[in-house]
Amino acid sequence: MRAVLRFFLGTALLLSGWPLGAQTHIVHISVDGLGAAYLLPYLTHAPAQFPNFVRLRSEGAATFNARCDYFSSDTIPNHTTMLTGRPVSQPAGFPNTVHHGYLLNNPNPSDTFHNSGNPAVPYKSSSFDVAHDRGLKTALYVNKIRLNICDLSYDAMNGALDLIAPDYGRDKIDIAVVNDGPSISLVIDPLLQDLNSASPAHYSFIHLREPDLTGHNLNWGSPAYSNMVRAVDQELGRILAAVNQNPALLNRTTLILTADHGGGGESPNQHSDPSHLRNYTIPFFLWGPGIPPGVDLYSLFVNRNDPGTNRTDYALVPQPIRNGDAGNLALALLGLPPVPGSFMIPILFGQHLTTAYTNGTVKVTWQDPQHRFGLKSTRSLTPPIDWQPISSGITDEAGARVYRESGATGTRFFRLQRN
Secondary structure (H helix, E strand, C coil), rough: CCHHHHCCEEEEEECCCCCCCCCCEEEEEEEEECCCCHHHHHHHCHHHHHHHHHHHHHCCCCEEEEECCCCCCHHHHHHHHHHHHCCCCCCCCCCCCCCCCCCCCCCCCCCCCCCCCCCCCCCCCCHHHHHHHCCEEEEECCCCCHHHHHHHHCCCCCCCCCCCCCCCCCCCCEEECCCCCCCCHHHHHHHHHHHHHCCHHHHHEEEEHHHHHHHHCCCCCCHHHHHHHHHHHHHHHHHHHHHHCCCCCCCEEEEEECCCCCCCCCCCCCCCCCCHHHEEEEEEEECCCCCCCEEHHHHHCEEEEECCCCCCCCCCCCCCEEEHHHHHHHHCCCCCCCCCCCCCCCEECCCCCCCECCCCCCEEEECCCCCCCCEEEECCCCCCCCCCEECCCCEECCEEHHHHHHHECCEECCCCCCC
């Protein structure tokens, strides 16, 4: 995978992206309180009890050393981070417009991420905004009433105007299921109903609360907690079956699964201390077409590096994989731009751009006969990344798109993005 980094007379071209047209649908799953310190031993010592987590790991890419937000290991702030790609609080040395600033874990009834978060950012765009404003169907399924703030923040009253023609409106979430019921099926069943339909949502976000509730009541790592993770595993099996049985989804859908936090850090039934290893260490799975099977997730990214056991702040380059990467990762796999103003933008190593350097000219080639993708470049992968569109110098040659640039110097990074 890393062979795509090539040097041509001092000019480095790093090509990022993923197989064209492979992903048309994303199921983004947040398992509340799923601690990597517990899940990894389960899969190592009792794989038969967790067959679908094992499947995500063996058929896709995984790490058990991802991170939640540096400042918070609570549910609502971390879900805000997942959707906006922003840290919870302001990182040292960065502008005060980087973080989302929503700190409460029990939102007030009238709270949105906009009116009660960082006042320097009046509107916090989300992955829902980017997908919906480009005509994609979106869905939200959350199993805690507190997470209703996600729907409120992007409904017909509080969502931003759609400035990308055609106008799809301010309500960024087409399907919203919010409940606090006793059964995991109350959010799984509506999700499956949509996944089994002829036109399932292109971007679905689902939150499963059960491991967190069990951890608080009966301790992280207890037999009851293990059993609840097994229950989540069974529901993953239903989701995978729906994806494989629907022609609209088969070989076109990627699952992203991570957690808002771990648990059992400062005490066996708590997780609020973000400095404790068991609280900030979470799993992250990526499963779908084109994802190499059984690999370490860190091996797929240009700008992410395994932090060991360290609790790393936002000044470190490269960053660890965080749950806040998931929203922009979903958008990238859909061929969409990142969330406006977001800080956490993971860059995948690419497979479908090829390069050559001849007589002082860089040549970039990719397959896109319908002109669905545009080429962008940047000089630096340090956030905020300034991807600039390339509108000239692109030609069609023998069914391929080709970009040529003469006299290229310095470091350049290229990516494709859906038009």
